[in-house]
Amino acid sequence: MPGATEISRDLKPFKIGIVPCNGEEICAGSVTRFACRKVLDELRKGKTVTICLPLFIAGDKGEQQFASRFPTITVDGCDKRCSAISTERLSGKPSYSIVVTDLLKDKGLTLSESPRVLSETDKQAVDIIAEEIAKKVDELLGEAGDA
Amino acid sequence: MDKELIVIPCSGIGKPYGEISRQAVYELLEDIRPEQVETVCLGRLMIRDPEVLEKLQNGFVITVDGCAKDCALKNVEATGKKVDKAVRTLEVFKEHRDLKPEGVLNLGEAGYTLAHYLAEKLSGEVECLAKEE
Numbered sequence: 039m040p041g042a043t044e045i046s047r048d049l050k051p052f053k054i055g056i057v058p059c060n061g062e063e064i065c066a067g068s069v070t071r072f073a074c075r076k077v078l079d080e081l082r083k084g085k086t087v088t089i090c091l092p093l094f095i096a097g098d099k100g101e102q103q104f105a106s107r108f109p110t111i112t113v114d115g116c117d118k119r120c121s122a123i124s125t126e127r128l129s130g131k132p133s134y135s136i137v138v139t140d141l142l143k144d145k146g147l148t149l150s151e152s153p154r155v156l157s158e159t160d161k162q163a164v165d166i167i168a169e170e171i172a173k174k175v176d177e178l179l180g181e182a183g184d185a
Numbered sequence: 186m187d188k189e190l191i192v193i194p195c196s197g198i199g200k201p202y203g204e205i206s207r208q209a210v211y212e213l214l215e216d217i218r219p220e221q222v223e224t225v226c227l228g229r230l231m232i233r234d235p236e237v238l239e240k241l242q243n244g245f246v247i248t249v250d251g252c253a254k255d256c257a258l259k260n261v262e263a264t265g266k267k268v269d270k271a272v273r274t275l276e277v278f279k280e281h282r283d284l285k286p287e288g289v290l291n292l293g294e295a296g297y298t299l300a301h302y303l304a305e306k307l308s309g310e311v312e313c314l315a316k317e318e
């Protein structure tokens with residue numbers, strides 16, 4: 039098994055879980071993936087963990103408890119909010135829920151039609167969403183530090 | 186082919202095999218069999234979106250999974266729909282061990298070549314289902 043999840047097996051409390059919806063149908067779904075990976079690999083490397091969303095149904099108990107083990111931020115492509123709703127129903131209530139299309143509307147940015155290849159504007163959107171996730175990570179880490 | 190044909194990748198986020206499943210499905214949809222095949226967000230199955238559930242019930246379904254956890258397959262089955270064909274990315278990887286994807290999402294040339302081989306395999310499965318109908 040290639041080890042598709044990145045759940046840390048030690049139960050350190052100071053990591054934040056990030057769960058993108060990975061929506062296949064629209065560009066905003068792809069933006070969730072790239073933004074989350076940017077946070078995991080660059081912006082907040084070592085402070086964040088992720089899990090494949092469908093493991094909340096297909097995975098074992100440990101995987102299903104992800105959101106009760108880590109303060110979790112869900113990132114959804116659109117207002118169907120598949121990640122936020124599924125995470126809450128199957129794993130635990132997310133601490134924050136971000137919706138890409140809502141956030142980009144506020145910034146006046148329109149995504150391309152393609153979920154397959156990101157345009158320059160889509161990449162800009164990835165950066166904006168990633169920064170927003172990183173901000174929320176810091177807030178949650180701050181709260182955990184204050185506790 | 187009268188029935189809709191829906192191909193659903195797992196889009197795993199932890200390793201490149203999820204992205205390979207996703208890119209293979211996009212290649213199948215856009216380049217190899219446009220207008221014959223479609224996809225739906227796997228997340229919509231998880232929230233039991235009625236429009237997607239109806240589409241699944243009335244169509245052929247192929248799932249494409251990045252690892253043995255078989256998330257796409259199990260999530261479809263959890264809706265009560267039996268999949269018509271379940272494919273794993275690793276089936277193609279085993280035949281091309283020399284091809285190593287670069288990053289989780291930025292697959293590099295080798296990763297995209299793997300996705301291409303997987304897309305061809307999926308196209309073969311589509312053809313089989315079309316003959317069965």
Ligand code: SF4
Pocket residue numbers: 059060061062063064066067114115116117118119120121226227228229
């Ligand atoms: S939130 Fe929107 S983009 Fe994401 S999986 Fe659901 S329907 Fe697709």
Ligand code: SF4
Pocket residue numbers: 042043090091092093096195196197198199200202203250251252253254255256257
């Ligand atoms: S099948 Fe594997 S790679 Fe795909 S979503 Fe599930 S755990 Fe992730």
